[in-house]
Amino acid sequence: MEILLEGEGELLGWHDPDENRKWVLENKSRDLYDKRMTVKEAVEKFVHDGDYIACGGFGHIRIPMALIYEIIRQGKRDLAMAGKTAVHDIDILIGAGCVTRVEVAYAFGHELRGLSPAGRRAVETGQCQVVAEISNAGYQWRFLAGMMGVPFIPSRNMLGTDTLKKSACKVVKDPWSGKPLCLIPAAYPDVAMFHVPRCDIYGNAQIDGILVEDFELARAARRVIITTEEIVDNEVIRARPYRTAIPFFVVDAVCEVPYGAHPTQMPYLYFFDEEHIGEWLGLSRTPEGTEEYFDKYVFGVTCFEEYLKLVGGVRKFSYLNRVELFQEPMKAPWLEKK
Amino acid sequence: MANQATEYNPRELQACVASKMLEDKKSVFVGTGLPMIASMLAQRTHAPGLLIVFEAGGMGPQSPVLPISVGDSRTFYRAVAASSMHDSMSLTQAGYLDYGFLGAAQIDVYGNINTTIIGDWEKPKVRFPGSGGANDVGSLCQLTIIIMGQDKRRFVEKVDFLTTPGYLDGPGARERAGLPEGSGPYRVITQFGVYGFDEETKKMKLLAVHPGVTVEDVKENSSFEIIIPEQVEITEPPTEEELRLLREIDPTGMSIGK
Numbered sequence: 001m002e003i004l005l006e007g008e009g010e011l012l013g014w015h016d017p018d019e020n021r022k023w024v025l026e027n028k029s030r031d032l033y034d035k036r037m038t039v040k041e042a043v044e045k046f047v048h049d050g051d052y053i054a055c056g057g058f059g060h061i062r063i064p065m066a067l068i069y070e071i072i073r074q075g076k077r078d079l080a081m082a083g084k085t086a087v088h089d090i091d092i093l094i095g096a097g098c099v100t101r102v103e104v105a106y107a108f109g110h111e112l113r114g115l116s117p118a119g120r121r122a123v124e125t126g127q128c129q130v131v132a133e134i135s136n137a138g139y140q141w142r143f144l145a146g147m148m149g150v151p152f153i154p155s156r157n158m159l160g161t162d163t164l165k166k167s168a169c170k171v172v173k174d175p176w177s178g179k180p181l182c183l184i185p186a187a188y189p190d191v192a193m194f195h196v197p198r199c200d201i202y203g204n205a206q207i208d209g210i211l212v213e214d215f216e217l218a219r220a221a222r223r224v225i226i227t228t229e230e231i232v233d234n235e236v237i238r239a240r241p242y243r244t245a246i247p248f249f250v251v252d253a254v255c256e257v258p259y260g261a262h263p264t265q266m267p268y269l270y271f272f273d274e275e276h277i278g279e280w281l282g283l284s285r286t287p288e289g290t291e292e293y294f295d296k297y298v299f300g301v302t303c304f305e306e307y308l309k310l311v312g313g314v315r316k317f318s319y320l321n322r323v324e325l326f327q328e329p330m331k332a333p334w335l336e337k338k
Numbered sequence: 339m340a341n342q343a344t345e346y347n348p349r350e351l352q353a354c355v356a357s358k359m360l361e362d363k364k365s366v367f368v369g370t371g372l373p374m375i376a377s378m379l380a381q382r383t384h385a386p387g388l389l390i391v392f393e394a395g396g397m398g399p400q401s402p403v404l405p406i407s408v409g410d411s412r413t414f415y416r417a418v419a420a421s422s423m424h425d426s427m428s429l430t431q432a433g434y435l436d437y438g439f440l441g442a443a444q445i446d447v448y449g450n451i452n453t454t455i456i457g458d459w460e461k462p463k464v465r466f467p468g469s470g471g472a473n474d475v476g477s478l479c480q481l482t483i484i485i486m487g488q489d490k491r492r493f494v495e496k497v498d499f500l501t502t503p504g505y506l507d508g509p510g511a512r513e514r515a516g517l518p519e520g521s522g523p524y525r526v527i528t529q530f531g532v533y534g535f536d537e538e539t540k541k542m543k544l545l546a547v548h549p550g551v552t553v554e555d556v557k558e559n560s561s562f563e564i565i566i567p568e569q570v571e572i573t574e575p576p577t578e579e580e581l582r583l584l585r586e587i588d589p590t591g592m593s594i595g596k
Contacts, residue, residue: 057409058407058408058409058423059407060407061407061410061411083468085409085471104468105468105469105470106467106469106470108465108467109467111370111406111407112370112406112407113406119465120464123462124462124464130465133454133468133469133501135469135472135473135477136393136423136469136471136474137393137430137431137473137474138473138474140427141427144424156431156477156478156516156518157427157431157474157477157478158473158477159477159503159515159516160500160506160511160512161450161502162454162500163468163469163473163500163501166459171516174516179516180514181516182516209414210395210414211420211421212394212395212409212423213422213423215422215424216422216424265411267414324411326403329589329590330590332590332592335590335591
């Protein structure tokens, strides 16, 4: 194939398909064994300084926040992260100094809530580096290629733009149609983290609602950590196998963490905690405020249960549940300023 | 038209104008904010059969209120499918999406959009969120509608970063780059009026001004020359009924303002 253009972006998390296949053959167990562990153990075991990480969910939806806080607590450093519409997770991790490199489809913003002070400050001062640009479909197709075990996926987006020039993609002449075609390289994150409503002890994880790109990401990543609202019996999974989005043999750790996505939304269970997100957006305007946030919510507590009490406990979660189920209107500090 | 409202804010007007562009029994790829509200308004007025698709996988929802995010559970409330991004994006690439909405920090005469940076990419003065799904919408939907604020810093000679393709450098450029045939920017809606793109040159052309806006306002608030035709329409102001529906869709005023 004739190469017409090569993106200048850093190629994050790509492996030769045979090399990755060999890694999978040697490292991923097919054994149905109990993978339960604590969030602390999972992060100690599977997240290492310098790793390329990615989270499931989307923006402020179904984000594995208990794991994010634990990464900060353990002081992981020099992480590269997939900005695959990464919003609250990446902002917090950049603010804490854990993530210093990002491949950006969407980051540094909180959608309608405004831009993220911590993430932007880090990029504009050079503390955090954008190593490549890409689009949302582009990122998702990087995981698709990874999942398929092929070096790239052809696509028709990004052509003709600076997004492509600053990406790790290439443009070739399609051998069939003769038209220019974008080749999106595979991505195999070192570790991907997901929060799901239910999962068994082996890692068979079910998701209610949209999958976003979790299906592909879980199968492309080398290591997968699942946090779940509840651990269910294997029989529950087998009764409705069509609901399993992530099967056990790609999963490495299972942690039971009720409300583990707080302050992000868990579809059908709890709404965004706008009060808490607002507190972060307010405090993260300054480096001192950012410190204050982490002192209070990460270093000031020893476990996620303590954190849940601190953010409002049972009363807060019953309110968030009612908002999610349309039984109460939402309130948000950022709305007052509109 | 009957029951035209006398008082409305610019966002309400833009939402109503955008809504009217969406035809019944067509499909639209929707992003956060005004696009959502415009599409939901269209469904409640002239286009009950409008198919709404969200990038994160929500398809054909019937949400009583405006979602906050394109991935939030409101995007698949009473939907026909709660699917995935691979599905939404692949369907768009395959030709299932008639319209797509975009926002922009900067736009040029060919409808090329920047949502990535101001300044230099290596050392940006301002860092914006990046493409998100915008490049995909601008590349893969058949017709795109851009809603944005207009002033000289936003309507620019050259975008600091070409995040999302418009007509690139003119007629035929999209196809030469390999983008889907016949696709591209369709309308631009700002606080001053509505623009299209000239058939021959693919340059931005004024189609209509909002009530009370002059052609001079349009010219003064652009760094590039906008084609001004002899006939310039005036956009229809919202009706009382449309305003009522907008409040129903966005009761908290998160997108439409208070």
